[in-house]
Amino acid sequence: MKRPLLYIVALVLAVSCNRGEYKMPHTARTRGLVKELLSTLDSTDVYAARKEGKLEEMKSALPGQTDQERFLLNYNIAREYSSYVVDSTLIYLQRASQVAAGAGLDSLKIRADLMLSALMSEAGFYTEARDVLVSVPRKDVTGRLLESYFNAWALLYHNLYSDFNAPDDFADKYRENYAVYRDSLLLVGDTTSVLYLHNIERKAARAGDYATAMRYNDIRLSLIKDHCSAPYATCLYDRFMIAYYYERELTGEAVDDLLESAIIEVRNSKQDIASLLRVEALLISNNDLNAAKKVSDYYFSSLQRLGSRRRLIDGADLTIKIIDRNAQFIRKRNRELSVTLVLLSLLAVALVFALVSINRSRLNIARLKDNLEQSDNISKNYIGVVFQLYSSYIKRLDVFRMRVHTRLKKGQIEQALELTSPLEDVASEERKELFHNFDTAFVDIFPDFIKTVNACLKPDAQIVPKKTEILSTELRILALIKLGIEDSTKIAEMLQCSVKTIYNLRSGLKARLAISEEAFKKVILEL
Numbered sequence: 001m002k003r004p005l006l007y008i009v010a011l012v013l014a015v016s017c018n019r020g021e022y023k024m025p026h027t028a029r030t031r032g033l034v035k036e037l038l039s040t041l042d043s044t045d046v047y048a049a050r051k052e053g054k055l056e057e058m059k060s061a062l063p064g065q066t067d068q069e070r071f072l073l074n075y076n077i078a079r080e081y082s083s084y085v086v087d088s089t090l091i092y093l094q095r096a097s098q099v100a101a102g103a104g105l106d107s108l109k110i111r112a113d114l115m116l117s118a119l120m121s122e123a124g125f126y127t128e129a130r131d132v133l134v135s136v137p138r139k140d141v142t143g144r145l146l147e148s149y150f151n152a153w154a155l156l157y158h159n160l161y162s163d164f165n166a167p168d169d170f171a172d173k174y175r176e177n178y179a180v181y182r183d184s185l186l187l188v189g190d191t192t193s194v195l196y197l198h199n200i201e202r203k204a205a206r207a208g209d210y211a212t213a214m215r216y217n218d219i220r221l222s223l224i225k226d227h228c229s230a231p232y233a234t235c236l237y238d239r240f241m242i243a244y245y246y247e248r249e250l251t252g253e254a255v256d257d258l259l260e261s262a263i264i265e266v267r268n269s270k271q272d273i274a275s276l277l278r279v280e281a282l283l284i285s286n287n288d289l290n291a292a293k294k295v296s297d298y299y300f301s302s303l304q305r306l307g308s309r310r311r312l313i314d315g316a317d318l319t320i321k322i323i324d325r326n327a328q329f330i331r332k333r334n335r336e337l338s339v340t341l342v343l344l345s346l347l348a349v350a351l352v353f354a355l356v357s358i359n360r361s362r363l364n365i366a367r368l369k370d371n372l373e374q375s376d377n378i379s380k381n382y383i384g385v386v387f388q389l390y391s392s393y394i395k396r397l398d399v400f401r402m403r404v405h406t407r408l409k410k411g412q413i414e415q416a417l418e419l420t421s422p423l424e425d426v427a428s429e430e431r432k433e434l435f436h437n438f439d440t441a442f443v444d445i446f447p448d449f450i451k452t453v454n455a456c457l458k459p460d461a462q463i464v465p466k467k468t469e470i471l472s473t474e475l476r477i478l479a480l481i482k483l484g485i486e487d488s489t490k491i492a493e494m495l496q497c498s499v500k501t502i503y504n505l506r507s508g509l510k511a512r513l514a515i516s517e518e519a520f521k522k523v524i525l526e527l
Helices: 002-018 030-041 044-059 067-081 086-103 106-123 126-135 144-162 168-188 194-206 210-223 230-246 252-267 274-285 289-306 309-347 354-409 413-419 426-445 449-455 473-482 488-495 499-511 517-526
Strands: none
Touching: 030 252, 030 289, 044 067, 044 252, 067 086, 067 106, 086 106, 106 126, 106 144, 126 144, 144 168, 144 194, 168 194, 194 210, 194 230, 210 230, 230 252, 230 274, 252 274, 274 289, 354 413, 426 449, 426 473, 449 473, 449 517, 473 488, 473 499, 473 517, 488 499
């Protein structure tokens, strides 16, 4: 009897001791780099203030003396904003383009428009990015501009096929177009440029020639003298991706490259840090949930500051998947801890340390349950923020179109052409896409939502969505209330309808309830 008890004790001690070990690939530097990253995240206000100070210093030189100087000032400010705030980048790029157009500096205007298109496609404004590229006169694109021109097209199609919402048949076509423009870039590009090396490196990695890809990455690293710069961080991240995404043989050295890349980008106050999402996944795989949550919170808040629709949606989709894995891990740990508690209870009579182990296990259970609740709150927050971002984008699109049509009515043709006239009802399509993405995400997280709502309504007043929709307008209103958005004015703005319509729909719902209004509200909020 004593020997089996000793085996159980040894098993429990082994489980306890292994909790501090690194399960992910690592080197002697890895643990220190993780601590450095977490410490860097605590100082983000300092880096943001430094960034704002640099931008203010650059703006103080505006408007400049000559046309070329005015262009360069606006263009360089836009570049500084490019990974910091999308809207500000668009504003200064458009100003640079207007200055160049007004002064007849055609090559400078093309330069600004190509950067504008690249930024729009990165932000998820694919139609607008393509319109800008189509407006660039191909015959005027010469010299080094050719490299930027083909890169802008390649970037557009790369973002289109990698978009989560791209249908498979369209994604295949976008991937083919991306390869064509990438190869065109490689034909005309400067073989010593970082852009050329980055594209040929990616092409080699996609072809399975990882040694060649890594060799080109080494060349890129050697060309970047500032090891605290954003280009150096990007190069380290690409180095990690060769091992992780293409070769699928993650090493400790690759993990160190990823962590170092994330540290540099946070210190540069970059708001679009893809490396943080990978770091979060690795920390979760290592059972370091507190560190993973800290990284996740900063990553999502940085995407909000950036204001990129594509990055926010992609980040939310990926992070929700990670949160789901986190929840599964917590449930598994809860089951394991429950078994441990039973075993320790049986050993309590014979072993003095059993009570200590039981108390420790109870504390772990409480902590894990708290993490599960926090994960649920994060999921709700992501959905609400994505919805608000879409709504804001549609509103801005409508305002933009009104400005264009107003100029046309006044006969201001040149001004209208500068803004580009809309060719189709983009806002309507965006609104449909917005509702579809919101409905899908919401129903995935709350699968019993419609069933629960109908259980609270009178039998003859059930809500049945149309075959073409996931949630009806009434259900969408209740979904927003579930997410903490109760103000009818805000709901009307987000659903793109009048406040009166929202009041009427909410009043209609009250009349159809089979229970009291307070009881119904409690059911919705506690679902």
